[in-house]
Amino acid sequence: MKSSTLQMCLPGLRPGDLAEDSTDRASGQVNKLQEADRVIHDWYRFVLSFPPHLVRDYLQDFGLSRGHTVLDPFCGTGTTLVEAKLNGIQAFGLESNPFPHFASSVKVNWNIDPDVLVSRAHQVADATLEQLREQGIDDDRPFDGDIGDIPLKSLKPEAMKLLIKNSISLLPLHKTLVLLDHLKEHSSEACYNHALLALGNALVMSIGNLRFGPEVGIGKLKRDVPVVSVWLSEVAKIASDLRLVAGQEYPNCYVHLADAREISQVLAPHSVDGVITSPPYPNEKDYTRTTRLETVVLGFISSRAELRAFKKTFVRSNTRGVYKEDDDDRWVARHQEIQRIADAIEQRRTELGKTSGFERMYGRVTRLYFGGMARHLAELRKVLRPGAQLGYVVGDQASYLRVMIRTGQLLADIAQVLGYELIRIDLFRTRFATATKREMREEVVVLRWPGERGD
Secondary structure: OOHHHHHHHHOOOOOOOOOOOHHHHOHHHHHHOOHHOOHHHHOOOOHHHHOOOHHHHHHOOOOOOOOOEEEEOOOOOOOHHHHHHOOOOOEEEEEEEHHHHHHHHHHHOOOHHHHHHHHHHHHHHHHHHHHHHHOOOOOOOOOOOHHHHHHOOOOOOHHHHHHOOOOOOOOHHHHHHHHHHHHHHHOOOHHHHHHHHHHHHHHHHHHHHHHEEEOOOOOOOOOOOOOHHHHHHHHHHHHHHHHHHOOOOOOOOEEEEEOOHHHHOOOOOOOOEEEEOOOOOOOOOOOHOHHHHHHHHHOOOOOOHHHHHHOOOOOOOOOOHHHHHHHHHHHHHHHHHHHHHHHHHHHHHHHOOOHHHHHHHHHHHHHHHHHHHHHHHHHHOOOOOEEEEEEEEOOOOOOOOOEEEEEHHHHHHHHHHOOEEEEEEEEEEEEEEEEOOOOEEEEEEEEEEEOHHHH
C-alpha cells in the first residue's frame, strides 16, 4: 500500500513515518531498550514493553514538563512513570496485575539509602549461604548429589499448581525460598521492597527456566543454578542506579492497584494533563502467565481464587479472562465495524469446524475488549483537564482465526464517539506475523480531550 493511501486511512499520519528508519521499524530495533535507558527501567521490565525513548518523544510532543501531571492507566512495569519522573514530571499509574504494580511502585521510589540496601542484602546472603552449606549445598557450584537427601522447601500444593509446569526446577526453588525466608526477616525496613524486586527479576532472568518470545514458554531445564550471587548482582544494579539519582529533586509518583475502567475511584477530577500508555491488545496472550513465576514464588498470590479475583479487574483481552457475568460488550453494541469483525470471527470458526470452548469465545472476547476500552475511555474523561493529550500504543491483531483487527483505528473511532478529538495515528513499528504472513502495524493513537461543555 502506498504512503498516500495509508494517510487517507490513518488521519494525521506524520509525513515520512513509513519511510524513516523502515529497517529498524520492521526489525523491531525501534522497540529495544537502549543502553543509556537501562538506569531504573532495567530493574524489572516486560520483554515486550514499549521503550523509554517513545515516552520521551510524546512527553515532548505533548509539551509536558514540570507542573504537569501524566497518567499511565495500564502502567505495567512503569516505563511511563519512570521516564516522567526522570524528566521532573509528576505521574500516576494504574495497574491491575499485582506483581507489575509492586514493581512499578518500587521503581518510582528513589528515597532509599543504597548503602543500607547493599549491607542488608549481604547479611541476608550470608545467612542463606550458611543454611545451604549446612544442607550440603554450595550455591556457587552445581549440586552433584542426590537432591532426595535434602529436605527441599517448596510452595503449598495449591500455589505450585499455579506455576507454569517446569518454570523453575526443584533445587533452585528451594534455594530461592531459603533466601526469601531470610529476606523476610527485614520486611519492616525501607529497603525490603527493593531487595524483593531484585529477587523477582533474578527469578525471571536467571533462576527460572523461562524463555520469552511473543509468548512466555519453557527453555532449557536447569537442575541447579546460582541464586544468591545472581540476586546480589541485581541488588548491586539497583543500588548503583539509586546513587545516580541521589541528591536531586524529583516529583513524587504514585501507582494504584486498580481497574483502568474505574479511574475516577482513585484519581481526582480534572487532574491529568497527559496520558501515555499501552493497553493490552485483543489477542490470546494471557498477561498473568508472563508474571506467574515471580507472582507465585514471592507470595503475591497463592490460590486460583486470588488469581481469578485480580483477572476480573483486567480489560478482557483474551478468552482465559472472560467470565459469564461480563457485560462490557454493551458499550460497543452499536459499533458496526466491531460487530462485523466479531461476526466474521464466528463465521470463520464455524467454517473451520473449530469447537473448543475457547474458540467459541473469540467473537465474544473481541466485543468485550473494545467494550472495556470504551468504558475506560468514558471513565477517563472525568480525570482529564480540558486540552489533555493522549497517546495509546496499540497493535493490529489477527490472533482470532486470522481475521484482521485494526486496533488503532477502532480505538480512534470509539474515542471520537465519546467526545475525544483524533489528532493523528502515528506508526511506531511493524512486526511480521508468522500466522498470517503479513506485516502488522503497531501504532500510537494520539487524542485530545477538549473538555465537557461548560468546563
